[in-house]
Amino acid sequence: MSEVSLSHLLFLSTALFFIGAYGFLTRRNMITMLMAVELMLNSVNINFIAFNKYLFGDKLDGVFFTLFLIAIAAAEAAVAIAIIINIYRNYNSIEIDDADSLKW
Amino acid sequence: MTGDYKIILIPLLPLLSFLLLGLFGRKYLTKSAGLVGTLALLGSAVLSLSVAADYFFVTGKVNGVYQPITVLKHTWLAFSPGVSIDMGFLIDPVSVMMIVIVSFVSLMVHIYSLGYMKGEERFATYYAFLSLFTFSMLGLVLSCNLFQIYMFWELVGVSSYLLIGFYFDRPSAVAAAKKAFIVTRFADLGFLIGILILGFGAHTLDFKILIERLTTHTPELKTMAGTSFLGLSALTWGLLLVFMGGAGKSAMFPLHIWLPDAMEGPTPVSALIHAATMVVAGVYLVARLFPVFAISCPGALHVVAYVGVFSSLFAAVIACTQTDIKRVLAYSTMSQIGYMMFALGVSGYGGEHGLGFTASMFHLFTHAMFKALLFLGAGSVIHYVHSNEMKDMGGLRKYMPVTHITFLVACLAIAGVPPFSGFFSKEEILKAAYQNNFTIYVIALFTAGLTAFYMFRLYFSIFWSKEFDTHHSGDDHHGEGPWTMKIPLLILSVLAFGAGFVPFGNYVSSDGNALSSEFHLALALPPVLIGLFGIALAYTMYVKQNDLPRKTSELFARIYKGAYHKFYIDEVYLFITKKVIFNLVGAPSAWVDKNIVDGAVNLSADLTEDTSMLIRGWQSGKLQQYAFCFFVGVIGILVIVMMWH
Amino acid sequence: MSISSAIFYLLAAFILGSAVLAVTARKIFRAAIYLLFSMIGIAGLYFWLSYDFVAAVQIVVYVGGIVVLIIFSIFLTHHVGTEMEKPNRMRMGFSLLAVIFAFLLALIIILRNDFAPGVVPVDLTVDRIGLQMLSLTEYGYILPFEVVSMLLLSAMIGCIVIALKLPVSASQKSGN
Numbered sequence: 052m053s054e055v056s057l058s059h060l061l062f063l064s065t066a067l068f069f070i071g072a073y074g075f076l077t078r079r080n081m082i083t084m085l086m087a088v089e090l091m092l093n094s095v096n097i098n099f100i101a102f103n104k105y106l107f108g109d110k111l112d113g114v115f116f117t118l119f120l121i122a123i124a125a126a127e128a129a130v131a132i133a134i135i136i137n138i139y140r141n142y143n144s145i146e147i148d149d150a151d152s153l154k155w
Numbered sequence: 156m157t158g159d160y161k162i163i164l165i166p167l168l169p170l171l172s173f174l175l176l177g178l179f180g181r182k183y184l185t186k187s188a189g190l191v192g193t194l195a196l197l198g199s200a201v202l203s204l205s206v207a208a209d210y211f212f213v214t215g216k217v218n219g220v221y222q223p224i225t226v227l228k229h230t231w232l233a234f235s236p237g238v239s240i241d242m243g244f245l246i247d248p249v250s251v252m253m254i255v256i257v258s259f260v261s262l263m264v265h266i267y268s269l270g271y272m273k274g275e276e277r278f279a280t281y282y283a284f285l286s287l288f289t290f291s292m293l294g295l296v297l298s299c300n301l302f303q304i305y306m307f308w309e310l311v312g313v314s315s316y317l318l319i320g321f322y323f324d325r326p327s328a329v330a331a332a333k334k335a336f337i338v339t340r341f342a343d344l345g346f347l348i349g350i351l352i353l354g355f356g357a358h359t360l361d362f363k364i365l366i367e368r369l370t371t372h373t374p375e376l377k378t379m380a381g382t383s384f385l386g387l388s389a390l391t392w393g394l395l396l397v398f399m400g401g402a403g404k405s406a407m408f409p410l411h412i413w414l415p416d417a418m419e420g421p422t423p424v425s426a427l428i429h430a431a432t433m434v435v436a437g438v439y440l441v442a443r444l445f446p447v448f449a450i451s452c453p454g455a456l457h458v459v460a461y462v463g464v465f466s467s468l469f470a471a472v473i474a475c476t477q478t479d480i481k482r483v484l485a486y487s488t489m490s491q492i493g494y495m496m497f498a499l500g501v502s503g504y505g506g507e508h509g510l511g512f513t514a515s516m517f518h519l520f521t522h523a524m525f526k527a528l529l530f531l532g533a534g535s536v537i538h539y540v541h542s543n544e545m546k547d548m549g550g551l552r553k554y555m556p557v558t559h560i561t562f563l564v565a566c567l568a569i570a571g572v573p574p575f576s577g578f579f580s581k582e583e584i585l586k587a588a589y590q591n592n593f594t595i596y597v598i599a600l601f602t603a604g605l606t607a608f609y610m611f612r613l614y615f616s617i618f619w620s621k622e623f624d625t626h627h628s629g630d631d632h633h634g635e636g637p638w639t640m641k642i643p644l645l646i647l648s649v650l651a652f653g654a655g656f657v658p659f660g661n662y663v664s665s666d667g668n669a670l671s672s673e674f675h676l677a678l679a680l681p682p683v684l685i686g687l688f689g690i691a692l693a694y695t696m697y698v699k700q701n702d703l704p705r706k707t708s709e710l711f712a713r714i715y716k717g718a719y720h721k722f723y724i725d726e727v728y729l730f731i732t733k734k735v736i737f738n739l740v741g742a743p744s745a746w747v748d749k750n751i752v753d754g755a756v757n758l759s760a761d762l763t764e765d766t767s768m769l770i771r772g773w774q775s776g777k778l779q780q781y782a783f784c785f786f787v788g789v790i791g792i793l794v795i796v797m798m799w800h
Numbered sequence: 801m802s803i804s805s806a807i808f809y810l811l812a813a814f815i816l817g818s819a820v821l822a823v824t825a826r827k828i829f830r831a832a833i834y835l836l837f838s839m840i841g842i843a844g845l846y847f848w849l850s851y852d853f854v855a856a857v858q859i860v861v862y863v864g865g866i867v868v869l870i871i872f873s874i875f876l877t878h879h880v881g882t883e884m885e886k887p888n889r890m891r892m893g894f895s896l897l898a899v900i901f902a903f904l905l906a907l908i909i910i911l912r913n914d915f916a917p918g919v920v921p922v923d924l925t926v927d928r929i930g931l932q933m934l935s936l937t938e939y940g941y942i943l944p945f946e947v948v949s950m951l952l953l954s955a956m957i958g959c960i961v962i963a964l965k966l967p968v969s970a971s972q973k974s975g976n
Contacts, residue, residue, distance in 0.1 A: 069900075086822060090822065
């Protein structure tokens with residue numbers, strides 16, 4: 052722990068975030084996009100925990116943020132799945148490019 | 156001062172009548188509209204006489220000179236200190252005389268219309284328009300400010316338009332109304348420019364101050380007389396342009412083309428507007444600005460004189476050939492107004508020199524009486540015969556005694572036979588012309604003879620000539636007309652006879668001093684003789700139907716043809732408007748408007764559409780594209796912020 | 801390099817590797833499993849940081865809840881065996897470019913910053929978490945706690961409403 056400095060952890064979380072961003076921008080399937088979003092949320096969690104551990108060791112705020120964020124991510128995933136199922140019923144496909152009715 | 160209230164009420168009563176009849180007449184006052192209008196006018200007439208009595212006998216004179224009194228001046232729109240549009244009333248001998256004439260003749264016409272327009276569907280509208288006209292005319296003559304007179308001038312034009320085109324389902328009436336309005340409006344262009352020149356030059360628009368500034372040695376007069384444009388001084392231009400406006404309204408050559416066509420309106424309207432009141436507005440305008448004309452710009456006055464005398468002769472020649480009785484009377488009006496104009500034109504200012512001015516105003520006064528009488532009588536005849544053409548009439552003296560006698564009185568008055576009123580006023584005009592300009596005197600004398608000739612040609616053709624066949628006035632149950640039509644004829648005929656005995660010079664003169672004119676037998680005789688000669692000629696040719704008129708017309712074939720076609724002036728105007736204005740000016744303007752102006756607008760619309768087609772791809776509806784742009788945008792902002800610090 | 805650093809680098813490699821595979825896998829079920837591995841790796845990371853409670857919550861909620869949910873939804877909407885199409889080249893290229901650029905930017909910001917040395921860490925026990933979460937004092941998190949519970953309730957209701965299957969006639973209209 053002493054050898055692994057904060058910047059290492061931040062490197063990890065940043066990399067994870069941008070991997071998730073790449074997945075979000077590239078994937079054609081709505082469910083895989085959701086997976087990428089989960090990755091991004093997780094990277095944020097790692098960030099909070101890292102800062103809490105390394106800079107504010109005696110306080111718990113980062114932990115709380117993480118806990119709440121996990122709860123919120125769960126709720127959000129559930130709602131997203133519900134929406135995806137609804138879209139599947141209407142368009143009969145879950146390709147993101149097929150749901151483009153709001154265009155010019 | 157109660158005098159002020161009287162003066163305010165004089166134009167106010169017709170205005171109220173107009174509003175009442177205009178707003179509620181159609182629905183609620185259809186039967187009583189005539190009474191409402193007539194009562195309002197009765198009030199105005201009584202008040203005018205009262206004001207006149209007050210002014211001429213009690214308050215007007217200061218040291219034996221009649222003063223212009225300004226009653227009520229309210230600054231409405233101030234352009235700069237001194238130059239402002241005021242609304243107010245100016246009382247001086249001429250305006251008092253005019254309000255008496257206008258309200259009185261209007262009252263006669265209102266009473267006459269009760270009988271003439273009976274059964275007309277738009278009865279209330281007719282009276283509303285009549286009231287509007289009376290209000291406008293009264294406002295015009297009471298104006299104290301050049302711009303105010305212009306406003307009422309336009310109002311009078313509008314009323315005239317409404318009344319000429321009263322029978323709007325007749326295309327000829329509509330065309331005539333448009334013609335009258337457009338021609339006078341065109342003349343008013345000159346009027347407006349003239350107002351602006353005079354107002355700018357004298358730094359005021361108020362009559363009293365304007366006249367004072369432009370007749371005494373003031374710096375304004377120097378600049379105006381000094382600046383020259385195309386050879387004439389600014390003052391001359393201003394006065395000539397103002398006269399152009401007056402010439403349009405008073406149907407002087409060449410702006411006279413609207414007056415004969417204006418006879419399409421109902422006959423009482425012709426009597427009121429196109430004989431006695433509106434058409435003399437031009438004469439009134441010149442009389443208003445007379446000191447400036449006479450003292451500072453005699454050149455303009457010469458123009459007035461020549462235009463007047465030429466119009467007079469021109470109209471008289473045409474009147475000799477017309478067969479529609481209203482047209483004859485219209486040209487006669489033009490001729491008589493020409494008399495008034497040139498009388499002003501040959502006049503000087505002050506004392507003995509101002510004879511022409513007094514004569515012109517006197518003739519205006521008497522002319523209003525006998526011309527209104529002539530028109531109302533003609534209306535009676537038309538009402539009886541249901542036609543305007545002379546060939547449908549003849550021998551009517553047996554069937555229409557009252558009309559016959561009053562018409563005869565009016566014809567004698569206009570021919571200048573003593574002791575009828577026309578003799579006195581014409582004699583004074585000719586005396587003024589003789590004293591100042593012999594050419595004009597000769598022309599005027601000849602015109603007097605022509606006047607007598609064509610008027611009695613008219614008289615004999617209507618009431619003598621041949622036996623009247625009653626078959627085509629099948630419903631002659633109405634006889635000559637109800638008493639509402641006869642009473643005005645009788646009252647006016649009394650005035651046409653007696654108005655000449657008023658010592659006019661004591662009241663109205665160019666500078667306010669009493670002017671007495673003596674009776675010169677040598678000068679009075681020629682017009683009477685020439686008038687009697689004209690009457691005799693008409694008698695021989697027309698009292699019994701014979702071949703003489705036809706032979707005479709063949710003798711003067713060319714002139715006759717020209718005069719019958721009104722000397723082709725209308726055709727000239729038509730040519731100018733159609734070929735010159737429409738093709739040279741109108742068509743290119745339309746092309747510019749359609750292609751260039753519209754084209755520019757269409758071009759901008761097309762450009763917008765094309766651009767939007769290009770950029771609409773951004774709204775693709777694809778979520779990832781939006782996310783990508785969002786992402787790139789955020790990074791961009793981050794970079795910029797980082798660079799900043 | 802001590803054992804804990806080695807464990808850290810191993811964990812990090814595992815996490816990042818699974819993540820990359822999750823976003824690039826051609827078969828969707830495999831992508832879900834790779835996501836699962838990534839989550840477990842992150843839980844391991846939390847254990848390595850000796851935040852046991854958070855790690856436990858991560859496993860229970862994320863792995864046991866969210867990923868399972870995702871797998872169920874895959875079954876509901878997909879033919880699991882088929883391969884998904886590759887995204888078109890342009891989109892891949894641009895995204896890659898943007899992401900790498902942003903990553904380098906973030907890295908520069910991180911590496912330039914000297915983080916102040918921290919306070920000595922104190923053990924994280926469940927009762928500490930519990931007491932602080934429900935306390936009303938200055939650093940208490942009772943309000944966010946209540947708000948999150950409201951959020952969970954509304955999310956639950958919302959999901960049910962959105963995914964509700966309408967009665968037969970309307971669903972026949974919307975189904976086609």
